[in-house]
Amino acid sequence: MLLDVRNAVKRFGGLTAVQNVSYTIEPRTLNAIIGPNGAGKTTFFNLITGIYVPDEGSIEFNGRKIKGLRPDQINRAGISRTFQNIRLFGAMSVIENVLVGMHTQLNINLFGAMSRFPTFQAQERRAQAKAEQLLEFVGLRDKANEIARNLPYGDQRRLEIARALAGDPKLLLLDEPTAGMNPQESLDAMSLFRRVRDDLGVTVLLIEHDMKVVMGISERIAVLDYGQKIAEGTPDEVRRNPHVIEAYLGRSTESN
Amino acid sequence: MIQNAQPKANPDQMARRSAIFFAVLLAFAFLLMPWRNATSGPNTGMGLLRIGTEYGAFSLLIFLVPLAALAGFAAGFSQRIAPHSPTFFQIAARVGGAAGLIYVAVAMIYGLQTTGSVGGMLSVQGMGIWVTLFTAAGLIGLTYNPNVTFIIVWIGVSFFFVQGIRREMTLFPLWSSIAFPMLTISPFLVLSIKMPRAAQIALLVLVVCVLLPMVGIEDTFYLELIIQISIFAAMAIGLNIVIGFAGLLDLGYIAFFAVGAYLWGMFTSTAADTVFKTSNALASPDAFWLFLLLGVIAAGITGVLLGLPVLRLRGDYLAIVTLGFGEIIRILVSNLSNISSNPIRRVNLTNGAQGLPGIAHPILPQGLYDLVKSIAAAIGVPLNTQSSVEAVTLQLFFYFLVLTVGGIAVIIAARLDNSPIGRAWTAIREDEVAAVAMGVPRVRMKLLAFAMGASFAGAMGVIFAAKQSFVSPESFSFIQSIFILVIVIVGGMGSIRGVLLGAVVVTLLNLQVLKNFSLLINSLKNLDWVVPIINFPIRNWPSQLEPARYERLVFGVLLIVMMIYRPEGISPAKRRRMEMQEAADQTLEEAAAEGAPRPGMDKIE
Numbered sequence: 001m002l003l004d005v006r007n008a009v010k011r012f013g014g015l016t017a018v019q020n021v022s023y024t025i026e027p028r029t030l031n032a033i034i035g036p037n038g039a040g041k042t043t044f045f046n047l048i049t050g051i052y053v054p055d056e057g058s059i060e061f062n063g064r065k066i067k068g069l070r071p072d073q074i075n076r077a078g079i080s081r082t083f084q085n086i087r088l089f090g091a092m093s094v095i096e097n098v099l100v101g102m103h104t105q106l107n108i109n110l111f112g113a114m115s116r117f118p119t120f121q122a123q124e125r126r127a128q129a130k131a132e133q134l135l136e137f138v139g140l141r142d143k144a145n146e147i148a149r150n151l152p153y154g155d156q157r158r159l160e161i162a163r164a165l166a167g168d169p170k171l172l173l174l175d176e177p178t179a180g181m182n183p184q185e186s187l188d189a190m191s192l193f194r195r196v197r198d199d200l201g202v203t204v205l206l207i208e209h210d211m212k213v214v215m216g217i218s219e220r221i222a223v224l225d226y227g228q229k230i231a232e233g234t235p236d237e238v239r240r241n242p243h244v245i246e247a248y249l250g251r252s253t254e255s256n
Numbered sequence: 257m258i259q260n261a262q263p264k265a266n267p268d269q270m271a272r273r274s275a276i277f278f279a280v281l282l283a284f285a286f287l288l289m290p291w292r293n294a295t296s297g298p299n300t301g302m303g304l305l306r307i308g309t310e311y312g313a314f315s316l317l318i319f320l321v322p323l324a325a326l327a328g329f330a331a332g333f334s335q336r337i338a339p340h341s342p343t344f345f346q347i348a349a350r351v352g353g354a355a356g357l358i359y360v361a362v363a364m365i366y367g368l369q370t371t372g373s374v375g376g377m378l379s380v381q382g383m384g385i386w387v388t389l390f391t392a393a394g395l396i397g398l399t400y401n402p403n404v405t406f407i408i409v410w411i412g413v414s415f416f417f418v419q420g421i422r423r424e425m426t427l428f429p430l431w432s433s434i435a436f437p438m439l440t441i442s443p444f445l446v447l448s449i450k451m452p453r454a455a456q457i458a459l460l461v462l463v464v465c466v467l468l469p470m471v472g473i474e475d476t477f478y479l480e481l482i483i484q485i486s487i488f489a490a491m492a493i494g495l496n497i498v499i500g501f502a503g504l505l506d507l508g509y510i511a512f513f514a515v516g517a518y519l520w521g522m523f524t525s526t527a528a529d530t531v532f533k534t535s536n537a538l539a540s541p542d543a544f545w546l547f548l549l550l551g552v553i554a555a556g557i558t559g560v561l562l563g564l565p566v567l568r569l570r571g572d573y574l575a576i577v578t579l580g581f582g583e584i585i586r587i588l589v590s591n592l593s594n595i596s597s598n599p600i601r602r603v604n605l606t607n608g609a610q611g612l613p614g615i616a617h618p619i620l621p622q623g624l625y626d627l628v629k630s631i632a633a634a635i636g637v638p639l640n641t642q643s644s645v646e647a648v649t650l651q652l653f654f655y656f657l658v659l660t661v662g663g664i665a666v667i668i669a670a671r672l673d674n675s676p677i678g679r680a681w682t683a684i685r686e687d688e689v690a691a692v693a694m695g696v697p698r699v700r701m702k703l704l705a706f707a708m709g710a711s712f713a714g715a716m717g718v719i720f721a722a723k724q725s726f727v728s729p730e731s732f733s734f735i736q737s738i739f740i741l742v743i744v745i746v747g748g749m750g751s752i753r754g755v756l757l758g759a760v761v762v763t764l765l766n767l768q769v770l771k772n773f774s775l776l777i778n779s780l781k782n783l784d785w786v787v788p789i790i791n792f793p794i795r796n797w798p799s800q801l802e803p804a805r806y807e808r809l810v811f812g813v814l815l816i817v818m819m820i821y822r823p824e825g826i827s828p829a830k831r832r833r834m835e836m837q838e839a840a841d842q843t844l845e846e847a848a849a850e851g852a853p854r855p856g857m858d859k860i861e
């Protein structure tokens with residue numbers, strides 16, 4: 001088991017955004033979380049990545065308790081993510097964004113940076129080369145020196161993925177990675193997620209609204225509704241689950 | 257020879273322009289030929305030419321000038337007749353250029369013989385202008401490179417202006433506040449104009465290590481100004497790390513300067529004796545270099561101490577707390593004295609509000625004094641008294657020290673900016689949540705920014721105390737923090753070159769230009785000058801309206817104007833410029849999109 005969340009609870013004042021959710025992920029799998037808007041999916045991501053601390057419950061990653069660690073420590077432990085509203089470092093160049101993502105992989109040494117000793121320069125060159133590889137991987141190689149903010153929407157999403165991959169994570173959390181994409185871009189994104197798992201061996205967990213994407217690539221799907229996990233299983237199981245049908249048909253299916 | 261720096265420009269075109277410029281210049285010289293001045297007394301006329309006339313052999317050379325002028329004219333003229341004969345222009349420009357340079361060289365040699373010293377020669381009225389113009393013409397002709405030439409003209413004219421104006425002159429304040437800023441800004445022009453690297457370095461060294469010290473030896477006020485500029489520049493570089501790189505608004509930055517200054521002050525002034533029961537200072541002036549290092553460390557630690565409690569704060573809150581911190585340090589040094597009967601306050605470390613007097617200067621080797629004395633004599637400003645030799649030597653020492661330390665600060669800041677550390681700072685500034693989610697340890701990086709920024713101010717504090725040999729809490733008031741902040745904002749947040757330029761502009765405005773306007777008004781008052789046309793006797797100008805009294809008003813207006821027309825600063829960092837544009841776009845978008853979340857609110861989706 002790579003990730004093991006047990007009975008996680010997160011409350012915001014009177015609202016319980018995540019209610020007693022237990023959830024596990026096996027290594028090298030492609031997983032999805034779906035659910036209507038406001039179901040608590042993003043909050044669940046924030047609990048895993050340490051941006052919020054669960055009020056109750058426990059989170060283990062790779063056999064290690066990560067609840068209560070700071071976000072940067074959790075990132076160092078091997079969980080990286082993207083954001084629902086893209087959060088790039090807009091004024092930095094594309095490649096610099098990826099380099100920031102590599103922070104935990106680099107030896108951060110004040111005197112190295114000030115003296116520019118050969119070891120420091122070698123590390124910078126290696127980082128640069130790796131960042132270029134990653135950009136190649138997501139298809140942004142030729143935009144390495146553009147300013148992140150000036151990229152088209154789809155490219156920004158892909159850059160966020162490259163940045164998240166730069167820290168060599170074991171688990172990659174993608175929060176609505178195809179939101180706002182046209183069908184062709186969604187298809188490309190799907191193949192990218194697969195390659196992340198197949199080529200890089202990174203376990204993927206994504207929040208997704210586009211059912212074509214979800215059903216097309218995920219091996220396991222969990223459904224959240226009002227902060228509770230109401231179903232979990234293979235795409236077929238979830239599709240037939242009456243709770244899921246009710247949750248989706250009972251309210252607006254369109255949620256974005 | 258300097259290579260053509262503009263590969264894109266057509267060399268023939270360049271040569272043609274050079275030839276024309278050269279022709280015009282020499283034609284002008286031709287009209288002022290020595291025979292016009294030869295009959296007048298020894299102290300009139302145009303320096304360069306007049307010096308020549310006293311020597312028969314030299315007069316021969318003079319004929320080169322009209323010849324070259326004619327060649328240049330012909331070159332310019334034939335552009336119309338034979339537009340496709342570029343070689344002719346090139347030859348004309350080269351001949352003219354070479355003639356101009358030879359002319360300058362010979363005139364300088366003869367001038368040296370006549371007057372006995374470089375300074376003497378340069379102080380011959382008009383000499384400077386001519387040397388500059390002819391050198392410029394020569395270089396244009398020889399290199400076809402207008403950029404290099406432009407810079408040389410700029411440097412030459414401003415240098416000779418600064419040299420030529422004497423304090424006794426009525427219009428001294430006016431000319432000096434034009435020429436001296438021109439000279440101090442010239443290094444930035446050198447850096448920002450395209451030219452070969454070697455030429456750039458040579459010109460920088462010329463201005464910084466030769467011309468400015470020369471000006472300074474002649475009039476130590478200028479040296480003082482440059483030292484002040486450099487001190488503020490180095491501190492602004494430090495503050496820029498905190499504000500510009502990491503995005504942490506620090507309004508109490510001067511406190512770190514105080515830490516360095518009082519560190520040296522307390523240990524080498526005799527005022528601390530009551531605590532330690534010795535009649536001597538605690539540290540010997542020899543320990544200066546050690547203390548420079550200690551100042552860096554002490555200020556760095558203070559930076560961390562300030563950083564710890566304010567890490568969770570952002571924006572306005574951070575600004576308020578840092579402001580308070582700055583005041584705490586100032587009030588602390590005002591109160592660590594034995595003026596009170598309260599036994600706890602009998603600890604005299606800082607001598608309170610009166611300040612610490614008699615702080616030691618560092619001890620310099622005797623050879624340095626002798627060197628400065630002989631250099632001063634060589635450039636024609638002999639230092640007659642022992643005390644003036646000492647004063648000038650010390651000032652020169654501090655000038656080069658501050659330059660070195662400031663240079664190191666610039667290098668460190670630039671290297672940090674372009675390293676994982678700088679990238680992490682920028683990431684935190686851009687989006688703190690995303691940065692930590694990418695593994696950037698927020699606390700450590702912010703503390704590092706505070707410590708690095710503070711350490712620059714600490715070093716400058718030690719130097720400042722050693723130079724002034726007196727420190728008092730007044731030098732560390734809130735307005736000083738604001739002053740450095742203004743430098744950073746005016747220059748361009750996040751941009752090292754911008755901040756340096758800001759230091760020059762703001763410091764000169766504050767310490768020279770405004771004061772000079774007051775001086776000018778006073779000297780015009782003494783002359784009973786009446787403003788023509790409106791017939792306003794300057795005597796009636798109320799002393800309350802002296803420009804020097806309005807420095808804060810001027811800064812306020814300057815800031816407002818900057819914020820309206822160029823919020824990213826004079827020489828902005830690339831990133832900042834875009835942020836400013838984005839901010840403008842955002843407010844528009846926000847107005848359009850109703851109910852959009854406010855930026856800075858922490859809902860993470």
Ligand SMILES: Nc1ncnc2c1ncn2[C@@H]1O[C@H](COP(=O)(O)OP(=O)(O)O)[C@@H](O)[C@H]1O
Pocket residue numbers: 012015017035036037038039040041042043044858859860861
């Ligand atoms: N920081 C917060 N403060 C208060 N309420 C929040 C906060 N973050 C999320 N919520 C609330 O928690 C619920 C779940 O939100 P979220 O996790 O963003 O849903 P989803 O990502 O599934 O659309 C929503 O009702 C939302 O308003």
Ligand SMILES: [Mg+2]
Pocket residue numbers: 041042043084861
């Ligand atoms: Mg969400």
